[in-house]
Amino acid sequence: MTMVNCDIGLSLDGFVAGPHQSLEHPMGEGADTILHTWMFDQPDANAPEMAAITDAGAFIMGRNMFGPVRGPWETWDVEGKGPWRGWWGGNPPYHAPVIVLSHHARDPLVMEGGTTFSFVTDGIEAALEQARTAAGGLDVAVAGGAATVNQFLAAGLIDELRLHLAPVVLGSGERLFAGLPRLEFVQVGARATELVTHLTYRRASVIGR
16 A cells, blocks of 8 residues: 655654745754754664655655745756756756645656656645656655645645654744644654654554554
């Protein structure tokens, strides 16, 4: 059965990004690397969790995670290189189809390494349907950011939630779980390293509870 998973890093007070995200501060002011220090400083200690983040047949992300662009795509031209192509350069880490939620249509963007960004303008259900088809029976991952994950959680569309909890309090920013109804999960995994605690939850209805 195709599972819908979500891996997301967050602070002790529930923020997945700091305030005022921009081209200069992709993760928000004061949070550019601190939530993901465990990836860069201790990759060996956290290798299983890092591998799982990009282990999916297709991915879904919000427009804010794809880039700081607002308005029509063609209005955002960085250094004369044309419309925005994502944060990751020519070879993104998502070596599978990526569905980007947007209010503005755009032709698919084909990158190196098997990554194609497709842009969906008619909501999360349409994005998930397209991602399931693209995944070819493999799992689908909701990659972020907070607003997108919250939409999928509110709709009951995330089967497994994998939180990577950094030992820092940000105080403000983009908060996970903001405005959600009551949701029930069962904890199925927990592992701590020096810089992060990895917590895995499954939606109660998925495992029959």
